[in-house]
Amino acid sequence: MNQIWMPKVAGIMDIVSGSFNLLYMLTVWPLFFRIFYKFPAYDNAATFNFVQSFMGIFMIVGAVIAITASTLAIIGGIYAMRRKRWRLALAGAIGALFGLLSPLGIAAIIFTALSRKEFE
Numbered sequence: 244m245n246q247i248w249m250p251k252v253a254g255i256m257d258i259v260s261g262s263f264n265l266l267y268m269l270t271v272w273p274l275f276f277r278i279f280y281k282f283p284a285y286d287n288a289a290t291f292n293f294v295q296s297f298m299g300i301f302m303i304v305g306a307v308i309a310i311t312a313s314t315l316a317i318i319g320g321i322y323a324m325r326r327k328r329w330r331l332a333l334a335g336a337i338g339a340l341f342g343l344l345s346p347l348g349i350a351a352i353i354f355t356a357l358s359r360k361e362f363e
Contacts, residue, residue, distance in 0.1 A: 250323050250361050253332070253354035256347040257320030257339045264342030265313035268306055276302050312338040316348070323355055329362035 276299070319335010322328045336355045340348030 249354040249358040254320040254324030256351040260339035260344040260347040261316030312341040
């Protein structure tokens with residue numbers, strides 16, 4: 244069978260997007276969290292504690308989801324480059340869509356979907 248270039252390119256895009264997003268979530272995001280969590284926005288202590296707690300939980304849940312999607316993108320990129328497990332490679336491309344480099348994720352989804360016959 245003639246091998247085409249799309250799975251390899253999609254895998255590289257997944258790995259780049261997932262790695263960039265994972266690096267961002269592990270370095271920059273905690274700084275934003277710390278700045279926001281310590282910022283005294285309100286004079287009323289009860290209101291401040293509620294808003295601070297709600298936003299802290301929201302930011303932590305968002306970080307966990309982003310880290311999970313980034314890890315899935317990296318794993319899916321590896322499988323796409325090896326041309327194994329098409330569904331996992333497609334899930335990785337979808338995980339790359341949720342990162343900071345969304346255009347790479349969109350292109351990876353298209354390339355992975357078009358090269359389905361190349362996978363085992």
